[in-house]
Amino acid sequence: MRAITIDKEYGNLSEMLQNLRITDRPLRELKDNEILVKMEGAPCNPSDIAFLRGMYQIKKDFPAVPGFEGSGIIIGCGKSLDQSALTGKRISCFIQDNDDGTWAEYFIAKADNCLLLRDDFPKNEAPVFFINPFTAYGLFQTALDKGGRTIVLNAAAGQVGGFIRQFAKEAGIKVINIVRRPQHVEKLKQEGETLVLNMRDKNFRQDALKMFNEYQPETGFDAVAGEHTSFLLEIMPRYAEIVVYGGLSGNPLSVDVLKLIFESKRISGFNLGDWIRQTGRQKLEEISDKLQQMFIDGILRTRIQKTITFDEIQQGLYQYLTKMSDGKVIIRAE
Amino acid sequence: MRAITIDKEYGNLSEMLQNLRITDRPLRELKDNEILVKMEGAPCNPSDIAFLRGMYQIKKDFPAVPGFEGSGIIIGCGKSLDQSALTGKRISCFIQDNDDGTWAEYFIAKADNCLLLRDDFPKNEAPVFFINPFTAYGLFQTALDKGGRTIVLNAAAGQVGGFIRQFAKEAGIKVINIVRRPQHVEKLKQEGETLVLNMRDKNFRQDALKMFNEYQPETGFDAVAGEHTSFLLEIMPRYAEIVVYGGLSGNPLSVDVLKLIFESKRISGFNLGDWIRQTGRQKLEEISDKLQQMFIDGILRTRIQKTITFDEIQQGLYQYLTKMSDGKVIIRAE
Numbered sequence: 196m197r198a199i200t201i202d203k204e205y206g207n208l209s210e211m212l213q214n215l216r217i218t219d220r221p222l223r224e225l226k227d228n229e230i231l232v233k234m235e236g237a238p239c240n241p242s243d244i245a246f247l248r249g250m251y252q253i254k255k256d257f258p259a260v261p262g263f264e265g266s267g268i269i270i271g272c273g274k275s276l277d278q279s280a281l282t283g284k285r286i287s288c289f290i291q292d293n294d295d296g297t298w299a300e301y302f303i304a305k306a307d308n309c310l311l312l313r314d315d316f317p318k319n320e321a322p323v324f325f326i327n328p329f330t331a332y333g334l335f336q337t338a339l340d341k342g343g344r345t346i347v348l349n350a351a352a353g354q355v356g357g358f359i360r361q362f363a364k365e366a367g368i369k370v371i372n373i374v375r376r377p378q379h380v381e382k383l384k385q386e387g388e389t390l391v392l393n394m395r396d397k398n399f400r401q402d403a404l405k406m407f408n409e410y411q412p413e414t415g416f417d418a419v420a421g422e423h424t425s426f427l428l429e430i431m432p433r434y435a436e437i438v439v440y441g442g443l444s445g446n447p448l449s450v451d452v453l454k455l456i457f458e459s460k461r462i463s464g465f466n467l468g469d470w471i472r473q474t475g476r477q478k479l480e481e482i483s484d485k486l487q488q489m490f491i492d493g494i495l496r497t498r499i500q501k502t503i504t505f506d507e508i509q510q511g512l513y514q515y516l517t518k519m520s521d522g523k524v525i526i527r528a529e
Numbered sequence: 530m531r532a533i534t535i536d537k538e539y540g541n542l543s544e545m546l547q548n549l550r551i552t553d554r555p556l557r558e559l560k561d562n563e564i565l566v567k568m569e570g571a572p573c574n575p576s577d578i579a580f581l582r583g584m585y586q587i588k589k590d591f592p593a594v595p596g597f598e599g600s601g602i603i604i605g606c607g608k609s610l611d612q613s614a615l616t617g618k619r620i621s622c623f624i625q626d627n628d629d630g631t632w633a634e635y636f637i638a639k640a641d642n643c644l645l646l647r648d649d650f651p652k653n654e655a656p657v658f659f660i661n662p663f664t665a666y667g668l669f670q671t672a673l674d675k676g677g678r679t680i681v682l683n684a685a686a687g688q689v690g691g692f693i694r695q696f697a698k699e700a701g702i703k704v705i706n707i708v709r710r711p712q713h714v715e716k717l718k719q720e721g722e723t724l725v726l727n728m729r730d731k732n733f734r735q736d737a738l739k740m741f742n743e744y745q746p747e748t749g750f751d752a753v754a755g756e757h758t759s760f761l762l763e764i765m766p767r768y769a770e771i772v773v774y775g776g777l778s779g780n781p782l783s784v785d786v787l788k789l790i791f792e793s794k795r796i797s798g799f800n801l802g803d804w805i806r807q808t809g810r811q812k813l814e815e816i817s818d819k820l821q822q823m824f825i826d827g828i829l830r831t832r833i834q835k836t837i838t839f840d841e842i843q844q845g846l847y848q849y850l851t852k853m854s855d856g857k858v859i860i861r862a863e
Contacts, residue, residue: 252791420786433803439789448784452754452776455798457586462796464789469767 204249421446498522538583571599755780832856
């Protein structure tokens with residue numbers, strides 16, 4: 196089968212792009228509980244870029260096929276599964292192990308990491324149904340569980356931020372949005388958001404302090420890490436929790452212990468793989484039904500800037516890297 | 530009334546000791562829900578030393594009376610309280626506000642921060658009943674709530690560590706003890722502890738890694754902070770939580786974001802004041818009954834190295850500072 200491969204990690208972005216290859220790989224035998232998928236498409240997410248640059252926690256043997264999610268049609272199953280019921284169905288799949296990736300013609304998925312898609316689910320959303328929507332859902336659940344009334348989002352113009360904002364709207368929860376560009380401030384205000392801060396504004400710190408004092412957010416969702424988290428931790432009110440789900444800044448956190456102790460604050464990490472394991476299969480399928488309906492109804496929508504073929508991988512990812520906030524680039528496997 | 534006072538913070542320890550004075554202070558009027566206590570005794574805890582050196586989160590107007598806990602006899606009440614039922618009773622009291630302290634002849638306590646002591650409660654334990662036992666109880670509850678089977682304690686030879694060990698024994702939970710001195714290793718082994726690590730041993734890191742791998746502790750209680758916490762966070766297993774309740778090292782934490790995210794780990798802060806507020810009065814009294822019984826039965830016991838008078842404050846605190854692990858120094862207010 197044809198697949199995008201890379202022979203090792205490349206810290207340098209342009210070297211990384213130059214070393215993406217299309218190669219021919221053998222398909223191994225299916226184990227119990229595995230599903231063979233003829234892929235239709237897979238996105239490039241920030242985690243894929245981090246993996247290709249060697250800056251991700253998940254490591255694979257090289258040469259490796261990138262891609263942590265995608266969608267396609269089931270064409271085979273391990274013997275513990277119901278072959279006749281599954282064959283021909285469209286699924287969304289996800290992987291976080293040292294195994295093949297989704298940027299390939301065929302992909303072997305663990306059944307627990309697959310979700311059957313309804314026939315009326317928008318086909319263009321299928322490759323990007325797993326990582327962002329479920330991450331947003333799982334994160335937002337943390338805020339709901341705390342019974343909070345206001346949340347903080349950084350990287351708020353991103354896709355996960357957009358989904359969380361939608362969940363917050365439905366739940367009647369206020370959102371303080373933190374972005375890094377003036378055009379994102381404008382965009383969110385046009386969408387009806389009233390609480391928007393630009394972290395590169397010279398008044399950011401004092402404006403943030405004022406807004407946090409007024410709205411007393413109980414939970415913050417942090418995709419940035421580093422100094423920014425330390426600042427959030429400082430200005431969040433007593434009992435607040437910061438949930439870190441990304442490290443866009445590439446920096447560690449420095450935490451003032453007294454802030455943790457005397458204000459009973461908390462920092463936790465979120466990743467989708469662990470969340471799926473903890474959620475359990477039945478609940479995951481219920482959530483999937485609910486999220487699929489929201490995409491079918493047009494309440495949730497992923498921004499997709501371009502769909503490319505394997506042959507266009509280098510220029511396609513270059514475009515993604517230079518205009519990440521324009522939306523996902525989907526790699527079509529046909 | 531006579532009280533120990535200090536005119537400002539002194540970062541330097543010997544300057545701090547030299548500037549502790551006995552002064553005469555007026556007693557203000559009682560507000561509703563306040564209790565006037567004729568003090569019998571108050572301990573010096575690490576938090577008192579931190580306060581006197583200006584290294585504590587809680588600040589008071591100067592000149593200030595130190596002391597965050599103590600015990601004595603009720604001699605008056607605010608008008609919302611039942612004067613006749615309360616007068617003459619012995620109580621344990623606690624304070625974390627900008628207000629007078631317990632190192633005084635008389636102390637005005639908020640009723641919510643007082644606990645009535647049973648007549649058979651050991652009189653020598655009365656001044657130290659609040660901070661350490663309840664901190665240990667509240668911390669240990671975190672581990673119970675997680676349903677864990679093994680906990681990690683640093684500063685394990687300290688008083689809070691000892692209480693937690695006792696709770697763990699009763700609950701059938703294993704404890705990995707981390708200490709800083711060879712004699713503490715010996716002491717804990719004599720007490721029957723099998724899992725004891727000295728963080729100053731040259732093999733500490735590899736021994737800790739091996740022990741953590743074998744016993745998979747779910748919760749760590751951290752009184753040290755700084756680099757030590759970063760190391761604990763690194764070697765704790767997936768889903769683990771570190772609860773920081775002290776900053777003995779005086780250093781901030783540096784947190785590797787990827788450890789938080791990809792291993793779904795968590796760091797939280799614990800302080801007694803917030804815990805009391807969240808626990809609620811009825812539950813607090815139930816816990817007080819249980820803990821008092823454990824002291825009466827001799828299951829819990831505080832190490833007390835010396836009882837001093839106001840006049841002995843300087844040499845008494847000097848002895849405490851040089852031999853902190855020998856036990857509490859109690860300041861007798863008679």
